Amino acid sequence: MRLVSYNIQYGVGKDGKLDLARAIGAIAGADIVALQEVERNWPKSGMADQPAEIQRLMPDYYGVYGPFFDVDASRRAADGRVENRRRQHGIMILSRWPIRSSRLFPLPKLDNVTGLGFQMGMLEGVVDVPGRPLRVYAVHLSSLASEERLLQAEELMRLWRRTPAEGPTWSGENMLSGVDWSSxxxxxxxxxxxVMLGDFNTRPGTPEYRVLVGDQPAGRDGIHFRMRLSDSWHLAGDGGAGVTFPASPAYPAERLGADGIRIDYGFVSGGLARRVTRAWVDVGAQGSDHQPYWIELAD
Structure with missing residues (x-):
């Protein structure tokens, strides 16, 4: 099973051109996809409904969209009627198998007065992988400051660790007042x-990274705990630095280093750690300022 995380920068590639189809073409062959920076009704992306466009480009996939940023984009027509629209920015999960349930979680935000701060979030999807359902999280953390990301990383772990007590999105008896709520x-x-896939906007070894994987990230033959995450790059990376955000004119080497930085990840829970057989970065993709990050799980 192949999973990929890709911050598509709403379809704007390294050449500065908006081409959503090019970005989506880079994830061909994936079984489960986590996308970041997918939006609706933004002038910078042509007022497009990108979740709908992505579904048209991937007609064989189930999909769910989570707009953690949502503001009014309505307008009033000449006849006085309101055209209700929302300007949205968020994350998306796509899967070859049904996504049985999903939940969108806003993550902590600090009220900054300098720099650009956004509401960020995490989208959960329970994927009906044959014989072994899988909980998939698509994540986008803040680029603003480590202080904010640390709060967000702590919330990610809290949300995931409470799932055994919560159970599924509905549980117990399906009948209420004579109505079958299970349909x-x-x-x-x-x-x-x-599996947590996403743009975490942090480098290995930072405080927020250590919240997720601990002080000493475990390799493939290390000790793995069921409710602790492991970095798939340490488990099965194909060597090198695993750069997912290369240096560019907007983010020069003086700021990032000559090659760039690793800020996109695939984290897996302890029960999956030894099923990770490969992790790699698609260094050739041109559809975004990020590179797709892939992991492969054995059956």
């Missing part, structure tokens, strides 16, 4: 095993 469907699964 005739089985109760969704509630797996503990999880």
């Amino acid at each position: 005739g469907e089985e109760q969704p699964p509630s797996p503990v095993d999880a």
Whole structure:
């Protein structure tokens, strides 16, 4: 099973041109996809409904969109009627298998007065992988400051670790006041095993990184705890620095280093750690300022 995380920068590539199809073309062959910076009704992306466009480009995939940033973009027509629109920015999960349930979680935000601060979030999808359902998180953390990301990383862990007690999105009896609230469907699964894919906007070894994986990230043959995450690059990376955000005119080498930095990750829970067989970065993709980050799980 191949999973990929890609911050698509709303389809703007390294050449500065908006081409959503080019960005989506880079994730061909994936079984599960986590996308960041997917939006609706923004002038900078042509007022497009990008989640709908992505579904058209990937007609064989199930999908769910999580707009953690949502503000009014409505307008009033000449006849006085309101055209209700929302300007949204968020994350998306796509899967070859049904996404049985999903939840969107806003992450902590600090009220900054300098720099640009955004509401960020995490989208959860329970994917009906045959024989072994999987909890998938698409994540985008703040680029503003480590202080804010640290709060967000702590919230990620809290949200995931409480799932065994919460169970699925509905549980118990399906009948209430004579109405079948299950719509005739089985109760969704509630797996503990999880993968967190996303743009974490932090480098290895930072305080927020250590919240996720501990002080000493475990390799493939290390000790793995069920409710602790492991960095797939340490488990099965194909060598090198794993750079996912290369230096560019907007982010020069003087700021990032000659090659760039690793800020996009695939973290897996302890029960999946030894199923990670490969992790790699698609260094050739041109559809964004980030590079796609891939991991492969054995059956």
